[in-house]
Amino acid sequence: MAPQPGYDRPIGIFDSGLGGLTVLRALHRRLPCEDLVYFGDTARVPYGTKGARTVVDFARQDAGLLISLGVKLVIVACNTASAFALDNLRESLPVPVLGVIEPGVETALRATRGGPVGVIGTPGTIGSGRYQEGLVHGVADLPGIATERIVTGECPLLVPLVEAGWEDHPATDLVLDTYLEPLRAAGVDTLILGCTHYPLLKSQIAAHMGPQAALVDSAEALAGAAERLLAELGLRRRDGLDEGGLPDGRLEYHLSDIPWKFAEIGARFLGRPITDVRTVSLEEMEAAGHLPPKG
Amino acid sequence: MAPQPGYDRPIGIFDSGLGGLTVLRALHRRLPCEDLVYFGDTARVPYGTKGARTVVDFARQDAGLLISLGVKLVIVACNTASAFALDNLRESLPVPVLGVIEPGVETALRATRGGPVGVIGTPGTIGSGRYQEGLVHGVADLPGIATERIVTGECPLLVPLVEAGWEDHPATDLVLDTYLEPLRAAGVDTLILGCTHYPLLKSQIAAHMGPQAALVDSAEALAGAAERLLAELGLRRRDGLDEGGLPDGRLEYHLSDIPWKFAEIGARFLGRPITDVRTVSLEEMEAAGHLPPKG
Numbered sequence: 001m002a003p004q005p006g007y008d009r010p011i012g013i014f015d016s017g018l019g020g021l022t023v024l025r026a027l028h029r030r031l032p033c034e035d036l037v038y039f040g041d042t043a044r045v046p047y048g049t050k051g052a053r054t055v056v057d058f059a060r061q062d063a064g065l066l067i068s069l070g071v072k073l074v075i076v077a078c079n080t081a082s083a084f085a086l087d088n089l090r091e092s093l094p095v096p097v098l099g100v101i102e103p104g105v106e107t108a109l110r111a112t113r114g115g116p117v118g119v120i121g122t123p124g125t126i127g128s129g130r131y132q133e134g135l136v137h138g139v140a141d142l143p144g145i146a147t148e149r150i151v152t153g154e155c156p157l158l159v160p161l162v163e164a165g166w167e168d169h170p171a172t173d174l175v176l177d178t179y180l181e182p183l184r185a186a187g188v189d190t191l192i193l194g195c196t197h198y199p200l201l202k203s204q205i206a207a208h209m210g211p212q213a214a215l216v217d218s219a220e221a222l223a224g225a226a227e228r229l230l231a232e233l234g235l236r237r238r239d240g241l242d243e244g245g246l247p248d249g250r251l252e253y254h255l256s257d258i259p260w261k262f263a264e265i266g267a268r269f270l271g272r273p274i275t276d277v278r279t280v281s282l283e284e285m286e287a288a289g290h291l292p293p294k295g
Numbered sequence: 296m297a298p299q300p301g302y303d304r305p306i307g308i309f310d311s312g313l314g315g316l317t318v319l320r321a322l323h324r325r326l327p328c329e330d331l332v333y334f335g336d337t338a339r340v341p342y343g344t345k346g347a348r349t350v351v352d353f354a355r356q357d358a359g360l361l362i363s364l365g366v367k368l369v370i371v372a373c374n375t376a377s378a379f380a381l382d383n384l385r386e387s388l389p390v391p392v393l394g395v396i397e398p399g400v401e402t403a404l405r406a407t408r409g410g411p412v413g414v415i416g417t418p419g420t421i422g423s424g425r426y427q428e429g430l431v432h433g434v435a436d437l438p439g440i441a442t443e444r445i446v447t448g449e450c451p452l453l454v455p456l457v458e459a460g461w462e463d464h465p466a467t468d469l470v471l472d473t474y475l476e477p478l479r480a481a482g483v484d485t486l487i488l489g490c491t492h493y494p495l496l497k498s499q500i501a502a503h504m505g506p507q508a509a510l511v512d513s514a515e516a517l518a519g520a521a522e523r524l525l526a527e528l529g530l531r532r533r534d535g536l537d538e539g540g541l542p543d544g545r546l547e548y549h550l551s552d553i554p555w556k557f558a559e560i561g562a563r564f565l566g567r568p569i570t571d572v573r574t575v576s577l578e579e580m581e582a583a584g585h586l587p588p589k590g
Contacts, residue, residue: 043349044339049458049555054338057577123555156555157466160455163344171452171469178464260344260418260451282352286581 001234008237010035010252011226012071014062017045018262019159019196020077021269023100023219024251027075030223031230033246034237037069039280043256046159047080048122048195055124057289059085063093064288065254065280071095072235075226079121079194079218083128098229103221104192105134109142111214112190117145118183118213120153121194127154131194151186155179155195162197163265167204176201180208192216200268253277256285296529303532305330305547306521307366309357312340313557314454314491315372316564318395318514319546322370325518326525328541329532332364338551338577341454342375343417343490350419352584354380358388359583360549360575366390367530370521374416374489374513378423393524398516399487400429404437406509407485412440413478413508415448416489422449426489446481450474450490457492458560462499471496475503487511495563548572551580 011031013024017040024038041047041062047055059081063074074089074097076082082099089097108117119131132152138144158179161172183191191213193199199217206215230236238246255262255277266274306326308319312335319333336342336357342350354376358369369384369392371377377394384392403412414426427447433439453474456467478486486508488494494512501510525531533541550557550572561569 043345043353050338051553054552054577058338127555156459157452157455157461160452164451166452169469169473171466171473174464174466174469178466257349258346260422282349282584289577 001232004234006072007235009070009072010037010250011073011075012037012039012066012069013075013077014039014041014059014066014081015077015196016040016047016058016081017042017259018266018269021266021274022196022199023075023077023222025269025271026219026223027226028249028251030227031236031249033249035249035252037066037071037252037254039065039254041256042259042262043282045259046122047078048124048159049156050124052084052124052128055080055084056088059089060092061285061289063089063097064290065285067093067095068288069254073098073226073230075222076100077196077222079196080124083125083130096229096233098222098226100196100218100222101130101134102139103225104194104216104218105131106139106142106225107216107221108135108190108192109138109145111216112145115189116149116151116186118151118153118186118188118191119194120155120179120183120191120198122159123154123156125194126152131192151183151188153179153183158201159195159197162200163261165261165264165268167201172201172204176204176208180205184209184213188213190214190216193218254280256280256282296527299529301367302530304365304367305332305545306368306370307332307334307361307364308370308372309334309336309354309361309376310372310491311335311342311353311376312337312554313561313564316561316569317491317494318370318372318517320564320566321514321518322521323544323546325522326531326544328544330544330547332361332366332547332549334360334549334575336551337554337557340554341417342373343419343454344451345375345419347379347419347423350375350379351383354384355387356580356584358384358392359585360580362388362390363583364549368393368521368525370517371395372491372517374491375419375423378420378425391524391528393517393521395491395513395517396425396429397434398520399489399511399513400426401434401437401520402511402516403430403485403487404433404440406511407440410484411444411446411481413446413448413481413483413486414489415450415474415478415486415493417454418449418451420489421447426487446478446483448474448478453496454490454492457495458556460556460559460563462496467496467499471499471503475500479504479508483508485509485511488513549575551575551577
């Protein structure tokens with residue numbers, strides 16, 4: 001499609017904390033000339049053990065903040081927020097909204113070879129049933145699978161273990177053993193990593209699951225979906241410019257708190273040092289919750 | 296002191312989440328006829344890995360909510376909030392404020408037999424240096440100890456392990472081994488459990504530390520301090536009534552979120568089922584942050 005007004009505005013990405021930087025990283029690799037604005041709700045992280053109403057309230061503030069920064073697309077990098085708040089945000093926001101669940105489901109349905117499909121995530125994400133619904137209903141041209149073919153696992157301790165930098169600690173090995181044994185025993189051939197923190201445990205999870213299980217990283221799947229959506233809507237940055245000479249996009253970070261080990265954890269998710277961080281005050285978050293009318 | 300106006304109002308207790316229920320439990324045992332109003336900021340828990348400014352902002356809203364419920368005393372059950380926000384709250388609130396750090400320090404100084412004193416807590420609590428300052432300065436009639444006699448340990452994973460109910464999982468044993476080995480090796484004779492979640496791991500921590508280390512549970516110490524303070528101020532409930540026939544006080548719970556496994560986790564901290572819970576909306580929290588002037 002021909003370039004539409006607003007094509008040169010940034011893409012907004014929000015997450016409950018720093019985990020969504022794995023999504024920003026995949027997006028920047030796939031769409032290097034797009035400006036990316038990240039918001040991490042580090043003051044209120046985690047979302048994964050909290051109730052639906054709370055997560056919806058927080059997600060509306062997070063998205064509202066990105067809208068106030070003039071983004072052309074909102075990406076919900078947090079699996080729990082995608083599970084609970086995507087419909088609400090799609091109805092409220094004046095720009096398109098993409099979550100991580102649909103792209104993850106699509107990739108898993110393409111990858112499975114007829115065996116059980118596993119999903120691991122926070123209690124919120126698994127409890128919402130959104131991955132399960134997506135796998136049963138299918139997406140686009142892909143038919144769904146039977147409920148009996150789906151095996152899920154709630155893994156609340158993986159987020160704090162990754163944030164502590166304990167990916168290779170023997171305790172993490174024991175935790176993964178407890179969480180993954182039922183999925184391994186069920187013989188899953190495809191495992192969705194349903195949380196932005198889990199890609200940092202990919203090799204450890206792969207070791208527990210064995211070579212027969214393909215791991216689906218939602219960040220990669222989401223980056224592909226974002227590219228297709230922007231192209232469809234005529235909102236890709238390069239659509240409006242000569243592709244050859246386009247410089248790398250600007251990366252901008254907004255956080256509601258500067259937490260413990262922030263620089264170290266941020267760099268681990270992002271793959272490079274995190275710089276130019278702005279903190280967002282509680283008052284600014286409150287004001288951002290009053291979303292503008294859809295238009 | 297003779298009963299002062301307001302002696303029959305409730306005591307307010309707040310915490311970042313459900314851990315402070317161990318403090319409520321100790322208070323109810325010590326002061327059974329007092330009405331107790333608990334607020335747990337379950338929507339934004341944990342505080343222990345977050346920055347000082349964020350914790351102060353949250354603590355002011357939490358305390359403001361208790362003030363709006365008419366309490367006569369505010370107890371900061373959260374160690375991280377006590378570390379970062381106690382001075383600010385004492386300056387802002389129209390009622391007396393007690394934190395968990397001073398009582399814990401006092402108990403530890405009475406318990407130590409000349410050996411090193413250990414403190415374990417969240418990164419926020421340990422990083423604030425408040426326990427260390429208290430131990431060095433001493434309290435009341437107790438002289439402080441040399442900085443060289445203090446050994447600290449940041450234990451960010453213990454909160455999520457307790458919330459997952461994994462106190463007896465082998466992974467917790469490995470985590471405790473990593474956290475406690477330096478304190479055990481230093482030969483600490485007194486260990487302050489500087490987080491409201493840790494009393495639930497008391498027997499496991501005791502097993503790792505060995506019999507030479509006395510464990511200081513701040514909840515017990517705080518309950519004693521609260522009783523003394525209320526007596527000094529003429530604000531004990533029984534001061535105004537015939538002691539004999541006084542019925543047990545009312546227990547009231549307000550939470551900003553109904554989180555994962557809330558009933559199960561709450562009962563574990565409280566020692567009985569948690570009932571009559573009211574949820575507090577985000578808007579109500581925002582309004583509570585505007586503390587009334589001191590008077």
